[in-house]
Amino acid sequence: MIAFGVSIIDSEPYGRFSGPGLSRAAEPGSELYVFGSVGLTSRTYNLILDAAAKRDDLEALVLLDAYTEITDPGFCAKVRAALSDPDVGVAGCVGARGVRSLAWWRGSLVSGPVRHHYHEHGEGEFPGYSWTRPEPGGGEVDVVDGLLMVLSPWAVRNVRFDDSLVHGYGFDVDFCLQVRDAGRKVMVADLPATFYDNLDLIQKPELWVEAHQQLARKWEGRWPGAEPDARDWKERARQAEAEREAARARAFSRELTVDARVQGLEEAMEEATGSLSWRLTEPLRRANKLRAERAARRRS
Amino acid sequence: MIAFACSITKPDVYERCAEPGIRRAAERDSRVHAVPAVGSIFKSYNALLDAAAGWDGLEALVLVHQDAEIVSPDFCTKVREALADPDVGVVGCVGAIGVRSIAWWEASVTLASFVNRYEEHGGGDLASFSWDWDDAPPYARTGEVETLDGFLMALSPWAVENVRFDEGLGEFHGYDLDFCLQVRAAGRKVVTTDVRAIHHRPLEMLPDPEQWAVAHVAVAEKWEGRTPGLEPWPGSWEERARKAEAERDRALGKARWHELEADLRVTELERALAETTGSISWRITAPLRRH
Numbered sequence: 001m002i003a004f005g006v007s008i009i010d011s012e013p014y015g016r017f018s019g020p021g022l023s024r025a026a027e028p029g030s031e032l033y034v035f036g037s038v039g040l041t042s043r044t045y046n047l048i049l050d051a052a053a054k055r056d057d058l059e060a061l062v063l064l065d066a067y068t069e070i071t072d073p074g075f076c077a078k079v080r081a082a083l084s085d086p087d088v089g090v091a092g093c094v095g096a097r098g099v100r101s102l103a104w105w106r107g108s109l110v111s112g113p114v115r116h117h118y119h120e121h122g123e124g125e126f127p128g129y130s131w132t133r134p135e136p137g138g139g140e141v142d143v144v145d146g147l148l149m150v151l152s153p154w155a156v157r158n159v160r161f162d163d164s165l166v167h168g169y170g171f172d173v174d175f176c177l178q179v180r181d182a183g184r185k186v187m188v189a190d191l192p193a194t195f196y197d198n199l200d201l202i203q204k205p206e207l208w209v210e211a212h213q214q215l216a217r218k219w220e221g222r223w224p225g226a227e228p229d230a231r232d233w234k235e236r237a238r239q240a241e242a243e244r245e246a247a248r249a250r251a252f253s254r255e256l257t258v259d260a261r262v263q264g265l266e267e268a269m270e271e272a273t274g275s276l277s278w279r280l281t282e283p284l285r286r287a288n289k290l291r292a293e294r295a296a297r298r299r300s
Numbered sequence: 301m302i303a304f305a306c307s308i309t310k311p312d313v314y315e316r317c318a319e320p321g322i323r324r325a326a327e328r329d330s331r332v333h334a335v336p337a338v339g340s341i342f343k344s345y346n347a348l349l350d351a352a353a354g355w356d357g358l359e360a361l362v363l364v365h366q367d368a369e370i371v372s373p374d375f376c377t378k379v380r381e382a383l384a385d386p387d388v389g390v391v392g393c394v395g396a397i398g399v400r401s402i403a404w405w406e407a408s409v410t411l412a413s414f415v416n417r418y419e420e421h422g423g424g425d426l427a428s429f430s431w432d433w434d435d436a437p438p439y440a441r442t443g444e445v446e447t448l449d450g451f452l453m454a455l456s457p458w459a460v461e462n463v464r465f466d467e468g469l470g471e472f473h474g475y476d477l478d479f480c481l482q483v484r485a486a487g488r489k490v491v492t493t494d495v496r497a498i499h500h501r502p503l504e505m506l507p508d509p510e511q512w513a514v515a516h517v518a519v520a521e522k523w524e525g526r527t528p529g530l531e532p533w534p535g536s537w538e539e540r541a542r543k544a545e546a547e548r549d550r551a552l553g554k555a556r557w558h559e560l561e562a563d564l565r566v567t568e569l570e571r572a573l574a575e576t577t578g579s580i581s582w583r584i585t586a587p588l589r590r591h
Contacts, residue, residue, distance in 0.1 A: 103549035121568040131560040201557040205550055212546030233537035240544030242516035245403035246509040247551035254558035256503040260421045261562060265569035272576045281581035
């Protein structure tokens with residue numbers, strides 16, 4: 001039996017995104033663990049793991065963010081294929097290799113068929129994590145994104161999310177590190193999904209920075225697959241401070257570039273819509289809009 | 301006599317940017333010493349200082365980047381006013397306090413009287429906050445600072461005689477902050493004054509982040525624990541390392557994310573513009589716009 005778990009803070013995204021995806025993907029015998037959030041996602045997920053662990057017939061537990069929609073009706077077959085290797089502890093739809101911190105996207109990304117649906121700028125979709133130029137396909141990775149995680153029965157029964165990571169970020173990275181530390185594999189598999197999220201990589205940057213440090217302290221010197229950093233703290237601080245400020249300057253330069261590109265287009269738009277001819281024909285456009293709206297109402 | 305000096309690696313840039321500004325600002329007796337660079341900016345600027353140190357009647361030596369164009373016609377008057385205080389060693393139009401590293405723009409910037417004139421995306425100007433005093437924020441002010449942006453600096457005769465750029469620090473980055481720290485360490489002041497300039501440069505602030513990071517570390521090591529020096533970061537080395545690593549990763553993500561967002565914003569605007577100029581009303585009024 002393949003079970004599904006969702007932690008709900010707000011019912012609306014469940015009704016719009018994860019709920020319809022579950023209806024599409026779940027099999028007749030699938031158990032749905034839809035739990036109200038008890039604060040941290042990691043804590044709610046542990047309650048879901050406790051519940052699922054009791055099922056003797058558990059084949060996999062799919063943990064789904066409320067804003068993630070599974071888009072493939074054949075999802076369960078793909079889950080079984082992903083877990084066919086008994087050494088696999090966790091599978092996901094996007095992940096990375098060479099991860100050394102909470103910023104897992106700084107590693108080499110591997111992505112299955114995932115999409116990111118955004119609401120800003122007229123709404124649209126693009127391939128998930130396309131900004132990191134991911135390698136398409138699947139395979140073994142260091143960590144997978146917590147937006148969709150498939151846990152093996154072994155993982156459900158033996159690993160728990162660390163709810164001492166109190167800042168809300170990194171529960172997925174930490175879980176994957178625990179799984180690998182225990183000798184199991186983390187995989188990216190063909191698990192089609194769409195994330196509905198705004199265009200904000202880190203929504204609470206101060207908390208994220210704290211979470212980054214907490215995770216680094218927890219795994220210092222024993223990060224699976226990584227050599228311990230041989231540099232002393234002073235050298236690390238100097239280097240990181242320099243790199244941080246260079247990165248900030250680059251981010252600022254990018255902002256300036258965006259402004260410059262947008263400014264030109266905005267001027268062209270203003271010129272077009274500010275012309276006498278455009279203003280003279282405004283009643284015509286209003287009439288066209290009304291006609292289109294009436295036609296749409298009639299169709300619906 | 302107020303002299304102007306420029307170290308040139310791209311003569312066409314000098315002719316297009318710095319030269320018109322110098323012509324605008326210079327007085328009848330001003331000496332202009334625009335010569336090819338002789339290596340790093342540290343070395344090239346030291347060569348300019350060595351040349352100027354022998355000039356009679358020198359009131360100030362203005363070091364101008366080849367891509368910097370002075371805009372203020374009363375530039376010399378303002379520089380003279382600033383240097384009337386004999387304790388002032390160097391004057392500029394962009395400065396900051398609370399500086400912790402060569403990324404002085406991360407500190408509290410008190411004056412930024414310049415525009416960044418870029419050529420990308422059809423070209424344009426990005427005005428800094430005190431370019432126009434009518435729009436300037438309440439914290440904009442002239443006066444004493446810890447460092448200046450080196451694209452335009454006027455040095456007192458004392459500074460020309462007694463201070464040199466530290467050629468051990470690298471090729472380019474950090475020369476201005478280090479020079480200002482040396483001036484302050486010698487008991488002189490670094491000040492901003494109300495002059496303006498156009499900085500003709502690309503939007504990318506750091507085209508060579510690796511070199512920049514090396515300079516960042518070198519300047520930090522040189523000035524650590526010295527007074528006046530760089531304002532210290534709080535925390536132990538371990539805390540500093542962890543925090544900086546976290547903030548670095550966040551900034552790197554942000555920089556890459558901006559590229560994606562830019563594409564989406566531009567696509568949205570292009571779509572709207574295409575809809576506008578492709579509409580029936582736009583097409584039927586085309587003859588009106590032609591006349």
